[in-house]
Every structure is written in C-alpha cells, then in structure tokens.
Amino acid sequence: VGLLLSRGPIVAPYEPLFRDNFAGHVLQSLDYSAGILAAPFRDGEVRGLFSNQYPSGRELMDAKMGVVLAAVPLSRLSAGASEGQLLFRYRRGYETATRLGRAAADAEAKIGVHGVSVTTNPIAGRACGVACRDAVEELFPVLKTGADPHHYTVILPRPVTKDVADLFNELFRDVP
Amino acid sequence: MNKEILDPLFAWVIAREYYDGPIAGVASRTRGQGKIFFRSIAWDSEQWNRVFAITPVQDSKVERLRAALTKIEEPKEPFWLPSEATNTPEVLSAWDAVLADVRKSTSWSLVESHDLLDARSEAAQPADLATAIAELVTQGAIRDIDGAPLLTVFLDQLRGR
Numbered sequence: 001v002g003l004l005l006s007r008g009p010i011v012a013p014y015e016p017l018f019r020d021n022f023a024g025h026v027l028q029s030l031d032y033s034a035g036i037l038a039a040p041f042r043d044g045e046v047r048g049l050f051s052n053q054y055p056s057g058r059e060l061m062d063a064k065m066g067v068v069l070a071a072v073p074l075s076r077l078s079a080g081a082s083e084g085q086l087l088f089r090y091r092r093g094y095e096t097a098t099r100l101g102r103a104a105a106d107a108e109a110k111i112g113v114h115g116v117s118v119t120t121n122p123i124a125g126r127a128c129g130v131a132c133r134d135a136v137e138e139l140f141p142v143l144k145t146g147a148d149p150h151h152y153t154v155i156l157p158r159p160v161t162k163d164v165a166d167l168f169n170e171l172f173r174d175v176p
Numbered sequence: 177m178n179k180e181i182l183d184p185l186f187a188w189v190i191a192r193e194y195y196d197g198p199i200a201g202v203a204s205r206t207r208g209q210g211k212i213f214f215r216s217i218a219w220d221s222e223q224w225n226r227v228f229a230i231t232p233v234q235d236s237k238v239e240r241l242r243a244a245l246t247k248i249e250e251p252k253e254p255f256w257l258p259s260e261a262t263n264t265p266e267v268l269s270a271w272d273a274v275l276a277d278v279r280k281s282t283s284w285s286l287v288e289s290h291d292l293l294d295a296r297s298e299a300a301q302p303a304d305l306a307t308a309i310a311e312l313v314t315q316g317a318i319r320d321i322d323g324a325p326l327l328t329v330f331l332d333q334l335r336g337r
Binding site: 090092099102103106107109110111116117119123126127144145146147148149151 | 191192193194195196197221222223224255257258259260262263290291316317318320
C-alpha cells in the first residue's frame with residue numbers, strides 16, 4: 001500500500017495501520033492498489049473513499065464524522081466478506097477484564113462460546129468502539145452467532161486477564 | 177404495582193436479537209402461565225442489567241415458531257439463540273406472526289433483569305409512560321441508564337426528571 005498523507009505542508013510516505021486515525025489529514029496521492037475506508041457511522045451508514053475515485057486532495061474528514069479506519073488493497077476489499085469489514089462494540093471507554101470476563105462467561109453458558117458481542121450494523125448514535133475484522137482476527141477468533149446477520153462474537157481466552165482486556169481495548173477505537 | 181415473587185418468572189427464552197445477552201425474542205412464563213414477547217428498552221452502563229418491555233403473545237404462535245426452529249436446530253433450554261441457518265421463510269413467517277400480536281398490544285409490563293431467566297418481579301407499565309414505552313419498542317431503541325436502581329432511574333428519565 002502506498003499512501004502519502006500530509007497535515008499542513010508535511011508530505012511523507014506512510015504505511016497506514018488499522019488503528020490509525022487520519023482525521024484532519026489531506027490526502028496527497030494514493031497508490032491505485034490501495035483503498036481507504038471512511039466511516040461516518042453516527043448515522044448508521046458507512047461511506048468510503050476508494051482509490052478508483054481518485055480522492056487526492058480531499059480532506060479525510062469531509063464526510064460527517066469521517067475517521068479513516070483502514071487502508072487495504074482494493075483486491076482484498078472485494079475478495080471476501082470479512083475483508084475490510086468493520087466490527088462495532090458498544091462501550092463507553094475502556095472495558096475491564098472483569099466486565100469482559102463476565103460477558104464472555106455468560107455467552108459461554110448461553111450460546112456455547114466464550115466471547116463478547118460485536119455488530120457490523122451499530123445503532124446510530126450509540127457510543128461504541130470500532131475495529132477492522134482483519135485486525136481483530138489477528139488476535140481473537142470471530143464467529144458468526146445468532147440469526148441477526150450483523151451479529152458476531154469475538155472469542156476471548158479463558159480467563160480474561162488484564163493483558164487480554166488491554167489487547168481487546170487497543171483493537172477497538174472509540175467512535176468520536 | 178410490583179408483583180414480588182420468589183420463583184423465576186420465565187422458564188425459557190428464545191432470542192431473536194442478542195448483544196451480550198438477549199435483546200428481543202419470546203419467552204415462556206413458568207408454570208405454564210403463557211408466552212410473552214420481550215424487547216430491551218434500556219440497559220446500564222455495562223449493558224448487563226436491562227429493562228425489558230414484555231407483552232403476552234398467543235401460545236399457538238410461539239409454538240409454531242418453536243416447531244419451525246426445531247426443524248432446523250436442536251431446541252435449547254433454558255436459552256436458545258437460533259443461528260443464521262434458521263432465517264428460513266417458515267421461521268421468518270412465524271416470527272412475523274408473533275410480531276403481529278405485538279403490534280396490536282396495549283398491555284406492556286416492565287422487567288429488570290440481565291436475561292429474563294433471572295427475573296423475579298415485574299412491574300405494570302405506568303399509564304403516563306405508555307406512549308413513550310411503545311415508541312421505544314417500535315423503534316428498537318435502548319436507553320443508556322447511569323445509576324441505580326435501573327428501572328426507577330429509567331422511568332424518571334422517561335418522565336424528564
């Protein structure tokens with residue numbers, strides 16, 4: 001992925017990470033192998049900027065609540081359902097190991113998997129954190145659970161320690 | 177008026193919507209006292225304790241739903257979260273039949289609980305809040321409530337206090 005970002009006069013090559021928040025940056029150039037997701041999800045929609053839209057010069061917060069969440073090759077975006085998928089976790093700030101452990105144990109008792117809920121279709125206006133599914137799956141398995149097509153469960157190790165909670169919280173960035 | 181009892185109110189739950197616990201679905205009262213539809217309309221800051229609005233639905237419609245689900249999955253009690261494989265026309269039609277009852281209902285009561293299975297008491301819906309509660313149910317909205325007791329603070333908020 002080749003992506004050049006600038007804030008003011010700065011122009012520098014940048015290898016974007018899932019966790020980066022590029023709000024306020026201006027896109028100077030974009031390699032045609034790259035794609036960018038911008039998610040103004042407060043209103044429940046996910047809008048995007050993609051390289052084939054030639055977005056150079058656009059400020060990366062031109063949508064209502066735009067936060068750039070990921071830059072991944074377009075080929076990967078179109079390759080499969082999980083590529084580029086965003087997972088939303090309802091929360092207000094850091095979730096403790098106790099909270100996550102309780103929810104995971106409850107899920108294990110009820111639905112047979114030790115994990116916590118995420119959704120791909122958050123309720124508009126509800127406080128939440130967001131992460132790319134690919135990034136989550138680098139650390140924790142993600143399973144489709146329930147009849148709701150938007151509901152997934154992130155499987156957590158047992159017990160949920162503070163280290164696990166820290167990793168989980170680091171993955172999910174609070175929606176501004 | 178609160179009806180305090182020692183035994184659990186509900187014997188089993190089938191969740192249609194789920195997020196760290198049931199959001200909406202149907203349940204069976206203990207001792208064969210009928211079936212209900214429920215929807216969470218408020219929860220605490222950890223989304224653990226919830227206020228559920230509940231209303232009676234016809235036993236026959238819930239039994240039809242269970243029968244349709246059971247053709248696809250082994251039934252689970254006391255808690256059943258059917259999988260995506262159950263989104264068949266027959267099951268969706270059975271859910272629609274349940275929701276048809278729900279849309280006509282004017283008789284709601286409130287239960288504070290994590291998952292209904294631990295519920296021990298229910299409260300009649302305050303008459304002055306009937307419209308507000310019906311709107312929350314219709315919209316599928318869930319109020320975030322800080323403070324305890326959850327149900328009391330929720331009702332105070334609805335009244336604008």
